[in-house]
Amino acid sequence: MPDPFGRAIRDHHLGDRDEPLVDRDGDETRDHAIERWYFGEFDGDDWLESYLDGPLLDMGAGVGRDALYFQELFETVAIEVSDHLVTTMRERGVEDARRADMFALPESFERDRFRSAYARGTQVQLAGSMAGVREFLSDLARVTTPDATAVFDGYAPELDATEEVFAYREDPAPGLAWRVYHEVYEGEVGETLVFRLFSGDRLREATVGTPWEVVEVRYPGSDEPTQWVAALEKA
Structure with missing residues (x-):
């Protein structure tokens, strides 16, 4: 399967990238900010660390930016679906980097394996539907301990500023929207990425029937944030 995203980031790591990684939504494009989004320093966060x-x-x-920080505090397993990114994480010093799909966790990990889980980068919204989010939460519950915690983030369709986010698509249902785009690097075209955007309240609804409970939702960033960050605990 083509992987322009992983290949471009790996080329950047190796100093071999001569072309931009381009996000494309129809005729609209933007250059993916690889250096700023993946290779900056992560200095920790007291609120975040209180839940992990x-x-x-x-x-x-x-590329393991956050994993490099957390592995100094406790055992950290970092997963990606791209072989290019897994290799890059290992070269950057991530001690336990593995190829695994966050939407198929029971295939890779045993029951009760982790005390906490973390996903920053809005990846949870790639579940594609609210039923997919609920299935993800149920699978995550299987591979985490009974007293586990989790922290996720996502784009916030309940906020007006989010309408200006690249590749945003409205949805008439309250608290829901979409992002749809694909990536191109050196002529290689990636699969279409379909993000199901949902609000913190919609996330609370998705936990019904799972062991999880949303205990806090924050809107970090500027005066006009476009994302939420949620902390969850096993109920």
């Missing part, structure tokens, strides 16, 4: 403990599962870990 080891063993930690870092899902959609990119």
Whole structure:
């Protein structure tokens, strides 16, 4: 399967990238900000760390920016679906980087394996539907301990500023929207990415029937944030 995203980021890591990674939504394009989004320093966050403990599962870990920080505090397993990114994480010093799909966790990990889970980068919204989110939460419950915690983020369709986000699509249902785009690098075209955007309240609804409970939702960033960050605990 083509992987322009992973290949471009790996080329950037190696100093071999001569062309931009382009996000494309029809005729609209933008250059993906690889250096700023993946290779900056992560200095920790007291609020975030209050909800996380080891063993930690870092899902959609990119090039391991956050995993490099957390592995100094406790056991951290970083997963990605791209072989290019897994290799890059290992070269950057991530001690336990693995190829695994966050939407098929029971295939890769045993029951009760992790004390907490973490996904920053809006990857949870790639579940594609609210039923997919609920299935993801149920699978995550299987591979985490009875007292586990989790922290996710996502784009916030309940906020007006989010309408200006690249590749945004409205939905008439309250608290829901879409993002749809694909990526191109050196002529290689990636699969279409379909993000089901949902609000913090919609996330609370999705936890019904799972062991999870949303205990806090924050809107970090500027005066006009476009994303939420949610902390969950096993109920």
